[in-house]
Amino acid sequence: MALLEVSDLHVEFEVHGGWVQAVRGASFNVNEGETLAIVGESGCGKTVSVQSIMGLIQTPPGRITRGTAKLRGQNILGGQTADGREIRGVDIAMIFQDPMSSLNPTMTIGAQIAEPLIVHRGYSYRDAMRRAQELLEMTLIPDAASRAKEYPFEFSGGMLQRAMIAMAIACEPSVLIADEPTTALDVTIQSQILDLLVDLQGKNNMAIVLITHDLGVVAKIANDVAVMYAGEIVEHGSADDIFYRSAHPYTVGLKSAMPTNRPGSEQRLAPIAGVPPDLFDAPPGCGYAPRCPYAMDVCESTPPLDFGVGHEHQSRCWLHHEDCPQPAAEIHRA
């Protein structure tokens, strides 16, 4: 059994004129001590999915209509166990994309890191502050003692992200959710932050759910990958599976759209033509059908099922139906 199992998650939002189906049946798993990357373009529902685990969906206008998120078998969708025990900040923690706006401007960094310790672990203020300093050192912030007394605006973006990580791991959670933690940072800092995460993962045996739209990041640190499109997980497997044995046309398209750095190669950028569907009026069939080079009648009319294509490797694509005449192997060659 995986450490964290999300199954059949459905989330919708009320807008002027109706409901937008932001997440339409997403399922993914994370194993203990491993990293799952959730990949997809903007608006595909990846952030909403993890936010619903953490109870960050504002209930008007949002609504979780179906699904579970099980941590070690217990459903914790929304952030608490069935008997009301708080798991946020304790068992699962989250870091966000823009560290400058994600931290309270009127509290010192040290105080903010100390908070979970005081609240969840019963530390005294002094002990918590001391531990906060240690955590800052752990995340490689120089001069941690005086930094802890400073305010967020006195830090640079990269340092703030480290501070946020320090805050998240304070209570040694089993799962860390990182929502595009490096998107707002310089490339060099990006790399450092990712290294830090991997390092901490090793030390604390912490599972990481990393949300990103950058396949380069995925390649660097992910064990498993879930590819998301139009509110669904269209492919889920190990990193190797996704990169070398892609089983969904969208995944293939994503890979092709990435500019490569091969010296001497002249390559045209190959974006995927078209735009994602408007989830206000959810398409009846596969969400990717309009843009898919392999689209068939059934793709338009009926939503595809999850097909197993390998060991713990699934793809939500009609190409893998036993009656499908097109050999699924074709798409690997892209």
Add this chain to the structure above:
Amino acid sequence: MEATYSFDRIEPLARQVTRTRPSLSYWQDAWRRFKANPRSLVSLYIVMALGLFTVLGPWVWTIDPTAQDLDQISTPPGADRRARVVEPYTRWVPPNITLEALSPSRLAVIGEPTTQAVRLAWHPVVGASGYRVYRGIAEPNSPDALGLPLTDIVNAALTGFEDRLDLKPRTYHYTVVALSTEGRELEGFATLDVPVTRVITTSEAIERGLSERNGSALIGDVVYLDFHPLGTDYLGRDMLARLMHGARVSLFIGIVAPFLYVMVGILYGSIAGFAGGRWDQLLMRFADFVVALPFLLFMILFKMVFNTGPGESGVFAMLLAMILLSWPATARLVRGQILQIREEAYVGASRLLGAGSMYLIVRHMIPNTMGVILVTLTFAVPGALFTEAFLSFIGMGVAPPNPSWGSMCNEGIKTMLTAPHELVFPAVFISLTVLVFNLLGDGLRDALDARMRSAE
């Protein structure tokens, strides 16, 4: 269970069904959001109604606001306005009253009590060397609350009195107290409730055209005095007419002043924002100085300075003073907007695409500033109204007899307890107008939302 699927290939993008919601322009979207807010709509309607009231009112309700209906002073709305026609007043000599004639009461009214005269007579009191007559409007429940002393009679033999002082058609409580030789009041008093009826002489009835009979009036006729739907004030002037004319003054100041000073502010702020650098600093310093002047104090000062002679209403003085003191806020706002927009990415992008300054101003800066300006304007109106009301209230505003809602409140406060309607109506009008403009401003700001946030 096992369905059959068709695996025929189709062209991608064959049917990109665009089932999206219709796209709206910024203003359309704002209007839609505005309409969705019930308070905003209601406010808008009320504002329009006020507009009609102010502009068309005096055309419909043509009573002169300065005309005084002396027979109906401080009458509340819905008061009885009937008057009976009687003969003109003739002097009364207190008759010699015999005890029997007056018994069993010690104090009695002689004849019919009317607004022309109330005649009282009482039993002489043993040991009294004089009498004092009180008139009150509330029932006296203690020797201290007898009301207004009307007269002191120092002749013990004179046991009658005729009251002609400012009689209104209501019930008065008369009290007669006996006085000693030194003029001190003796124990005991007699009280009488006297309901007074309104009367009017034949000549008056004819003169004022109140009689139904053409050109004549007979004794005993009942005539109706002028109708005042909202009552009259302490000088007998029609409240409704005064409110309408007052609306013109108050709303003129309340709307025109903000409009003008916002214009000044826009001009000033635009210049500062575009000029930038030294000029900007200089201009803003001056604006800061104006802001530092204590507003109300300088309003009063300026009003004194610009004050014109008698006969002028003081409206323009107030207008000028308000403009001179209030423009900096808008100027700062507009300048801030311009500076901000100049740095916005889309301006840079437009320039890259070859846009000239004029195009940028018209197509980008003005639409983005409009919203902020509109909201500022709407919120400025209640402020100006308050200022005018405030100043008029302390006598530093519009000069009498020109009505304004503020000066009407000032007059109304004096008779707050006895004739509350004189205060209530102008106060309600001010409050309602301020309220409505505030809600309107709120609604506008919410509707023009996303841009508002960044401006504040």
Add this chain to the structure above:
Amino acid sequence: MANSRPNKHAYIRYAIKRLIQGAITVWLIATATFFAMHNVPGDPLLDEKAVSPEIRKNLQAKYGLDRPLLEQYGIYLSNMIRGDFGISYAQQNRSVNDIIREHFPVSAILGVLSIVFAGLGGILFGALTAINRNRLPDIVIMFLVIMGISVPSFVFAALGQITLVNVNAFLDTSILPVAGWGTVSHMIMPSLILGLGTMAFLTRLMRSSMLEIDNADYLRTAISKGLPPTRIFLKHQLRNAILPVITVLGPSIAAITTGGFVVELVFAIPGLGRYFVQAVQQSDYTVIMGTTVFYGAFLVFMVIVVDLLYGWVDPRVRLD
């Protein structure tokens, strides 16, 4: 790039700079007042009716009333720097300084109490509405708030007084005095009434400030840390929401102090505002000028104090 937090040294430098700027502003106010007064039609400083011959001679000597305007201005300024505002025209045995000294503390106490009421009430009610958004307390409070900002203060003052009179009559005792000044109980009603308008405004401001924070990213972070709602409310929401309210306090003090004279009039409080109004009505020019400049200086000073306070409370403020 990281900003460094302003240290004490920079703070003091900032304070001094503000004070100097404030002094200049006060000078400008005095100048504006002087020239305004000298432009009142009829040149009343030479008005025969207002003063008796002996006083007139004194005034002439003191202010140089027959000298050219600029010289008068100079005399005026030098007098002012020495703190001498002159003698009241209407009450010729009282100096303006005395008037200010006697009556300003009254207004000040009234003003301070009102601000305290307004501030505490505003924060409290604003927070309440934000917590109970769209539920009954929110609707009720917002309704009262809208009344509060729409109804003119003099109406409140008048109504307040009537209500108090009636309540006292009904209960047959005087729970609070309806007019006058002198004891603590005299201060309660007028301060409440004076503070109402500002309280309504602050409630609204606090509410919108809280609502803005509702969408803030750091609130999301706080929730994701599993912090209890009380803690989130106090340390993450309230703490940040108060900032705009404090910013507005400076000008609010101004509004309250200058708006105080209506309440002073209605409640017969011997404050400076009431004297100012009387002076205006009686054309007592020295009192008018002196009070205006004094009030101006007071307000400038208060704004500086509040700004300094704000700079201390919000660590993000750049002192430049």
